[in-house]
Amino acid sequence: MLFHYHMWTPFVEETERFYEQLGFQVTQRIGKQDGVFTSFDPPLDWEDFRHQQILFRIVEMKRGAINITFGHGKKIIFDHIGFLVTEAERVVTLQRAETLGWTVQANERRTFIQTPYGFRIELQTHLDAIESRSGDQLLQLEIATPKSGLAAMLHQLLERPVPEITTSAAERARLTQVTFSGNHADAAHQQDPNGVEVVTVSGVQR
Template structure:
């Protein structure tokens, strides 16, 4: 199940505000302040640390089966998408990724696959990355500079996966279809839509 995307961005507060207005809940904020990583989780708000803003490594927001994370970057950089998988699916996908020659980084918390398309794929098996509710990612459209994304992802998961590509010089997340959320564009240029790729221009 497609559940997640992550960006590095200078627009952290704006991104958090945008998604909370859509009904997302902030679950954690981890940032570096005075030389060490600390938690700035709710009920803390931006007003509580704005004068000495941490260098945020991650801000995690959830709504139903959608998990969006951002971390500080000097410019907007698309990092990865995530799939929630069973342990059996995890073994299968990792094996197929290795056969494709992709780098596979596994640890107890999550696994990352380095794709040749300018972004990574996260495999997640822990239920705590999801919240309760029906909200879900139905489809993604990703800008890539190389052909073959759909073929490779469908091969990894041994089924049709709702991830599609459009050609561009830069890898970036073009559109995400989120059920029940409607249309708009987040501060990082990600188009949120209730219209699937047939209508994407």
């Protein structure tokens, strides 16, 4: 199940505020202060630390079956997408990735596959990465890449069609549009601070 995407951005606070207005809740903030990684999780808010010198490594936000993360970067960079899988699915997917010659990075918490399309794919087996399987869902991502063949690659990697990922051409990999299910009618079509078109579709479940 597609559930996640991650970006680097110079607009960390603005991005958090944008998704907060769409009903997402902050579940984690980790930032580097004076050379040390420190937690700034809720109930702390930006008023508590805005004027401190903090470089946020990750801000995590959840809504239903959707998980979004972002961290501070000098420019906007699309980093990875994530699929929630079983352990058995993770194992066979990694075998297919290795057959394709792609680099795999794995630890106890997350597994990443480096694709030749300018972004990574995360395989997540822990259900606490989302609030609820039955909640709002990440229905579709549109990814622009400089290399053709992404749809076929995903089909080969996951051994199924992947209609939840659509593609277009660009000079560099970037996330252009996301579609959520939900009942936020007042936010049916907006653009986040990173130029991503955010579409909300009511009453749709995958």
